[in-house]
Amino acid sequence: MLAGMSQAHHMGDKSGTRSVVSYVRRSPRMNPSQRNALTRLSSRYLVDVPHSELSTSVAVHAHVDWAAQFGRPVDELLVEIGSGTGDALVASALANPEACLVAFEVYERAVASTVAKLDIAGASNARLLMVDGVQGLERLIAPGTVRELSTFFPDPWHKKRHHKRRLVSASFGELVASRLVVGGRWLLATDWPDYAEQMRSVLDAVPGLHNEYADSGGWAPRPRSRPITKFESRGIAAGRPVVDLCYRRLP
Numbered sequence: 001m002l003a004g005m006s007q008a009h010h011m012g013d014k015s016g017t018r019s020v021v022s023y024v025r026r027s028p029r030m031n032p033s034q035r036n037a038l039t040r041l042s043s044r045y046l047v048d049v050p051h052s053e054l055s056t057s058v059a060v061h062a063h064v065d066w067a068a069q070f071g072r073p074v075d076e077l078l079v080e081i082g083s084g085t086g087d088a089l090v091a092s093a094l095a096n097p098e099a100c101l102v103a104f105e106v107y108e109r110a111v112a113s114t115v116a117k118l119d120i121a122g123a124s125n126a127r128l129l130m131v132d133g134v135q136g137l138e139r140l141i142a143p144g145t146v147r148e149l150s151t152f153f154p155d156p157w158h159k160k161r162h163h164k165r166r167l168v169s170a171s172f173g174e175l176v177a178s179r180l181v182v183g184g185r186w187l188l189a190t191d192w193p194d195y196a197e198q199m200r201s202v203l204d205a206v207p208g209l210h211n212e213y214a215d216s217g218g219w220a221p222r223p224r225s226r227p228i229t230k231f232e233s234r235g236i237a238a239g240r241p242v243v244d245l246c247y248r249r250l251p
């Protein structure tokens with residue numbers, strides 16, 4: 001177990017399940033076009049891995065051969081956790097045609113929309129896994145291989161008793177630090193001020209991570225590459241400030 005992991009966020013239990021996860025598994029029926037997109041495009045974009053009890057868990061022994069998935073040698077990956085309906089993933093896939101992108105998203109309807117968008121955009125350098133991104137990062141991504149990790153608008157889990165479900169925690173920060181290449185970046189965005197402050201205070205203290213904008217107030221400029229999504233628009237409409245953060249992996 002990584003140093004500093006809380007019981008609530010321990011990730012390495014033998015069963016392959018986590019006691020507290022950052023998502024609720026929603027499975028409303030897909031509309032016909034989403035169902036059709038998944039059926040047609042799964043073999044091209046989805047990576048299936050062995051689970052334990054939950055269909056969103058990743059079995060302890062699970063392994064993905066990324067070179068086989070992308071059909072070329074893979075030294076580094078761009079990873080997104082909670083990619084939603086895929087706007088940032090598609091933009092990044094098109095902006096970085098030489099890169100191999102991996103996204104974790106547990107919401108089936110969102111994944112169906114994402115593969116349809118990737119197909120329309122003609123992007124062939126992205127793969128999605130419908131599993132818990134924390135376990136996926138831990139079990140399927142080798143240490144020191146992620147050039148960029150994105151977590152945009154993670155679920156805020158407002159109630160205090162639910163804060164332990166927030167994706168960004170000290171233990172998750174340590175896991176991310178271990179997966180980034182030296183010099184690699186972690187990009188975050190949120191429109192919830194108390195979560196933003198929590199991200200800052202927790203991640204500024206993670207060994208091996210450096211707040212790229214520590215000398216200018218700590219908040220990062222909005223990356224031009226990050227498209228405005230439904231979640232960001234909602235925040236703006238409600239008058240909430242949207243903030244970005246950028247952490248770099250130190251040697």
Ligand SMILES: C[S@@+](CC[C@H](N)C(=O)[O-])C[C@H]1O[C@@H](n2cnc3c(N)ncnc32)[C@H](O)[C@@H]1O
Nearest residue numbers: 022023082084104105106107132133152153229
């Ligand atoms: C508020 S939405 C934001 C989606 C997208 N990043 C955006 O900006 O539009 C958060 C997404 O993260 C997904 N999610 C939350 N925890 C996750 C986890 N541990 N692994 C994979 N997906 C997760 C949820 O299903 C949801 O689609």
